Amino acid sequence: MTDAPDREQSYVRTAMLPPQTAPSTQVGAVRWVHENLLSSWLNAILTILSVYFVWTIVSSIYPWLANSVWDATSLTDCRAKMDERLGEGVRAACFAVISDRWQQLVFGFYPQNGYWRPPTALFVFLIAIAPVLFTQLPRKLLWFTMIAPILIFTLLWGGSIWAPISVALGFVIGFIAYRVIGSRFSALLAVLAAIILPILYWFTLSGTVNAALTAIAPKGLPYVESKDFGGFTLSIVIGLTSIMLSLPLGILLALGRQSNLFIINKVSVVFIEVIRGVPLIVWLFTAQLLLNYFLPKGTNFDLMLRVIIMVTLFSSAYIAEVIRGGLAALPKGQYEAADALGLDYWKSMRLIVLPQALRISIPGIVSSFIGLFKDTTLVAFIGMYDPIGLTSSIRASTDWNGVYWELYIFVGLIFFIFCFSMSRYSMYLERKLHRGNR
Amino acid sequence: MSELASNRPVNSAAMQISDEVAIQISAMNKWFGTFHVLRDINLTVYRGERIVICGPSGSGKSTLIRCINRLEEHQQGTIMVDGTELSSDLKNIDRIRSEVGMVFQHFNLFPHLTILENCTLAPIWVRKTPKKEAEEVAMHFLQKVKIPEQANKYPGQLSGGQQQRVAIARSLCMKPRIMLFDEPTSALDPEMIKEVLDTMIELAEEGMTMLCVTHEMGFAQAVANRVIFMDQGQIVEQNEPREFFNNPQSDRTKLFLSQILGH
Numbered sequence: 007m008t009d010a011p012d013r014e015q016s017y018v019r020t021a022m023l024p025p026q027t028a029p030s031t032q033v034g035a036v037r038w039v040h041e042n043l044l045s046s047w048l049n050a051i052l053t054i055l056s057v058y059f060v061w062t063i064v065s066s067i068y069p070w071l072a073n074s075v076w077d078a079t080s081l082t083d084c085r086a087k088m089d090e091r092l093g094e095g096v097r098a099a100c101f102a103v104i105s106d107r108w109q110q111l112v113f114g115f116y117p118q119n120g121y122w123r124p125p126t127a128l129f130v131f132l133i134a135i136a137p138v139l140f141t142q143l144p145r146k147l148l149w150f151t152m153i154a155p156i157l158i159f160t161l162l163w164g165g166s167i168w169a170p171i172s173v174a175l176g177f178v179i180g181f182i183a184y185r186v187i188g189s190r191f192s193a194l195l196a197v198l199a200a201i202i203l204p205i206l207y208w209f210t211l212s213g214t215v216n217a218a219l220t221a222i223a224p225k226g227l228p229y230v231e232s233k234d235f236g237g238f239t240l241s242i243v244i245g246l247t248s249i250m251l252s253l254p255l256g257i258l259l260a261l262g263r264q265s266n267l268f269i270i271n272k273v274s275v276v277f278i279e280v281i282r283g284v285p286l287i288v289w290l291f292t293a294q295l296l297l298n299y300f301l302p303k304g305t306n307f308d309l310m311l312r313v314i315i316m317v318t319l320f321s322s323a324y325i326a327e328v329i330r331g332g333l334a335a336l337p338k339g340q341y342e343a344a345d346a347l348g349l350d351y352w353k354s355m356r357l358i359v360l361p362q363a364l365r366i367s368i369p370g371i372v373s374s375f376i377g378l379f380k381d382t383t384l385v386a387f388i389g390m391y392d393p394i395g396l397t398s399s400i401r402a403s404t405d406w407n408g409v410y411w412e413l414y415i416f417v418g419l420i421f422f423i424f425c426f427s428m429s430r431y432s433m434y435l436e437r438k439l440h441r442g443n444r
Numbered sequence: 445m446s447e448l449a450s451n452r453p454v455n456s457a458a459m460q461i462s463d464e465v466a467i468q469i470s471a472m473n474k475w476f477g478t479f480h481v482l483r484d485i486n487l488t489v490y491r492g493e494r495i496v497i498c499g500p501s502g503s504g505k506s507t508l509i510r511c512i513n514r515l516e517e518h519q520q521g522t523i524m525v526d527g528t529e530l531s532s533d534l535k536n537i538d539r540i541r542s543e544v545g546m547v548f549q550h551f552n553l554f555p556h557l558t559i560l561e562n563c564t565l566a567p568i569w570v571r572k573t574p575k576k577e578a579e580e581v582a583m584h585f586l587q588k589v590k591i592p593e594q595a596n597k598y599p600g601q602l603s604g605g606q607q608q609r610v611a612i613a614r615s616l617c618m619k620p621r622i623m624l625f626d627e628p629t630s631a632l633d634p635e636m637i638k639e640v641l642d643t644m645i646e647l648a649e650e651g652m653t654m655l656c657v658t659h660e661m662g663f664a665q666a667v668a669n670r671v672i673f674m675d676q677g678q679i680v681e682q683n684e685p686r687e688f689f690n691n692p693q694s695d696r697t698k699l700f701l702s703q704i705l706g707h
Binding site: 337339340342343344345346347348349350353357358361362365439 | 513514515534538539541542544545546548550552553554555556565566569570614615618
């Protein structure tokens with residue numbers, strides 16, 4: 007205020023003020039505590055109450071966890087060890103049930119000498135999915151992604167390696183047909199050929215191809231039946247397969263629902279509304295019981311495959327609606343600009359519309375996936391042994407009758423790890439894509 | 445508004461109009477539902493013409509140029525573009541769209557792609573140009589609209605005027621024979637209008653066939669060889685700019701001109 011004006015109308019500053027250090031209440035830890043914990047009397051009281059509340063919970067749970075017993079063969083044994091170590095009558099967690107039965111929870115009834123196979127399959131899956139999830143990885147890895155389904159199938163179910171290969175050959179035939187016919191005749195004809203030729207192949211030749219190749223070079227792993235799958239192996243196989251399949255299906259349904267073509271539009275709408283309007287458990291019962299009535303007599307359609315199909319359809323209906331929200335959020339000008347440049351429908355969808363719509367829908371899509379993954383526990387109701395189903399059977403055994411918390415905590419923890427990593431990945435993806443748009 | 449927003453001299457040497465017909469619209473009618481939005485439009489555009497379309501809002505001028513690349517569908521009459529008739533044949537539509545560039549009021553750049561990718565997308569995917577060549581062409585046109593240094597930025601990082609110039613470059617990368625401008629400066633701040641108009645004038649000087657819906661009367665006077673006035677979905681008056689502005693014939697045109705030039 008050294009050069010304060012005499013009158014208010016006219017004022018010229020001649021010396022600029024240097025910045026001064028902030029008062030101590032405005033910096034560092036003092037400021038943080040002041041702003042976040044003690045900003046008013048009411049907040050100070052709430053802070054104290056919350057600290058007390060958190061302390062009460064932690065102090066009662068911590069000894070239970072910290073004193074847990076990991077080496078026992080039954081609940082009685084477990085309690086004896088607690089009495090011996092902690093004093094008479096003091097109880098703590100008995101995680102021995104996990105160390106005793108973890109194999110069952112993870113693998114179900116998968117043959118013991120094949121325990122290496124599901125983790126290897128998961129490993130192959132993770133490598134195959136990595137270049138899809140993280141674009142900075144070398145694109146050549148995508149070739150591995152293409153053949154990974156064959157490897158994963160053989161690892162999980164075993165049987166002749168040639169079976170999945172001869173099925174995959176159908177896709178190759180379709181692709182070649184599309185390319186060859188597409189370059190010589192019309193695009194529509196190419197699409198038709200790419201659909202019809204593989205189907206013809208699967209119904210006629212693929213069995214023979216498989217048999218022939220197996221006879222020439224009998225390579226493969228011991229066959230494991232679907233009913234032997236259980237525990238987390240089952241949940242993860244159903245969950246991940248359905249996630250992989252429901253995303254493309256959901257995208258197609260969302261586009262179908264936006265389509266101007268009357269039939270395609272109505273089919274998509276009816277499909278989405280019917281699938282979404284009925285509880286998943288009803289669809290699972292349908293898969294288990296009703297489908298057999300519709301299929302020809304004597305066909306033995308694998309229950310697990312039926313469940314995967316149902317879960318996929320169910321989740322794709324949800325994803326379609328999430329993506330439709332993203333499509334609707336795009337300004338009309340984006341569609342018009344793509345049209346005006348001469349891009350055809352599929353190209354404008356692939357290059358302009360979907361990348362933006364999917365980016366908007368990432369949080370919704372991932373929460374659908376998380377929901378789907380947790381919903382796989384519902385298969386316990388149709389007689390499949392997912393982790394929850396196995397928990398019941400472990401608790402029913404004489405050794406572990408009476409254990410509750412420890413099993414559910416373990417199952418919950420594993421599910422949490424999977425769901426939390428999906429959630430973190432979606433946040434990473436949002437941040438990454440957001441950066442590009444700023 | 446009456447002065448040219450851009451004050452650079454216009455070189456009209458290359459602005460030759462040939463006898464070749466670029467666009468022929470005859471007896472064209474269009475309805476939005478029951479609303480008769482375009483009524484009996486007859487218009488022939490020769491190659492090299494620079495036509496400015498003006499008129500009050502809701503007069504159908506945007507709809508008219510959007511019919512030329514089939515962003516809107518007409519219900520009666522014929523539109524021939526470069527000798528190809530616009531019908532519901534998707535192949536014809538895509539071919540015409542790749543020959544006709546369009547610049548929108550709100551730019552409509554693709555926000556998830558860089559400036560360079562915006563410009564190379566259509567050449568690569570529609571014209572099947574090799575990526576490298578497409579990038580060279582794109583850089584050439586970005587140079588022309590004077591923003592090559594922004595090539596690796598995203599549209600959201602650019603000013604409105606820069607975005608609109610990118611939009612023009614993006615259209616030019618398809619080497620169009622006709623350019624449509626749908627109120628290209630209406631969404632811009634006054635100081636950015638000039639840079640976009642300069643770009644459009646340069647384009648005119650190179651002999652591009654242009655149809656511009658715009659309220660920039662200065663641009664019309666300097667560049668256009670024909671001004672079309674539309675009202676209520678009809679072409680009310682068309683004339684060369686000098687005659688159009690100094691000696692308008694219809695009362696409707698006089699009223700419109702007095703409203704936009706009068707203040």
